[in-house]
Amino acid sequence: MKHKEDYYYDINRRFLSIVGQWPYQKPKARLFSLAFLLICLVNTFVTQIAKLLICEDEQCIFETLPTHILMWNILVKVLTFRFNNQKIKNLTDQLFANWDIFETQEEREIMKKYAENGRRYVLIYSSYLYITAVSFGATSLWPRIMDAVFPLNTSRPIMLIWPAYYFVDEEKYYYYIFCDMLIILMICLMGLIAHDCMFFTYINHVCGLFAVVGFRFGHMTYKCNIAERNLMDFLDDVYHKDFVSSIHVHRKALQFTKLIESIFSISFAIQLTIVTVAVSITLLQVSTQLHLNIAEATRYFLFIVAQLYYLFCFSLQGQKLIDHSLDIRDKIYNNAWYEIPVKRQKMFLIVMRRGIEASTVTACQIYVYSLQNFTTILQAAMSYFTVLASFNE
Known part of the structure; x- marks a missing residue:
């Protein structure tokens, strides 16, 4: 399916198509990509x-868990799109259809700005995660590089990209294992990025809808400056049409937000739990390896920075949605509402009443994604880390 706005969503389309999650993909292609x-x-x-089964101590288990938990997180993201396939298609249909409800060039420019912002988020987010993943994988070559530059009487212990057991001699088949892990990491990471970047795109789109509503309410008295003040019937008709069109877009934005919430709410609860535990365990590994193995500590440091960046990006998108949904009431209040016919002023109260309640993205209605709650998650992760560190002493 081709749309004239494809430019803003082409990166999302490619990521989702590769992992078999694009709604308009052919069924066989989707099945093949998803199966792979x-x-x-x-x-x-x-x-x-x-690897976990052959571990003989707690340290070995804690070394294996962070990346193991990451793979479970990726699986949750992939299954979220798979089990909500029809809802994702409806949401994407609305994503494209909403472009047809804008009446002026100014409104289209607002939506283009937000669509471009969403595309920019996708580029930055995907680039950062891939750079971090490559850096994380490259650190596992450090012992081999040191053996070549500063050889010892015996080879240094090998370091895999993540702890795993391949049922073969890891020393002999190291480079085969390394290539297998690196390829798998790039492919699996694509599943994570496809899910996250499409979510970012949805949020930026609904923020654009709220911005258009605010623009309409903020400029509702513009026609009053170019019309005769004594033509009250004409003005009343103008205000009625503007108000109805603004309410229509506002309702579209609220419906879009509810559909996002219905798709991601349960999944986010699982993901949030997984990431919080992963951050705690990774912090434990950083503190443990800091004085034992600098290369390992560096790897875990890169991993925890990526996890915090992941949490921050989702919290930032949730905060943007909250701010844009609440901004509607401010736009109405700052508008020259006193110049509007009285019966239209009363209608504004309905919209302002709805504007008091922020639109949010939550994890099972328990946790609201926002910058304030981002610090709460960090505090929880630090608390779990402290508990784990006390048991590990």
């Missing part, structure tokens, strides 16, 4: 679980 991604995840689960 799931095979990569199963490959990772088998080798990581095998």
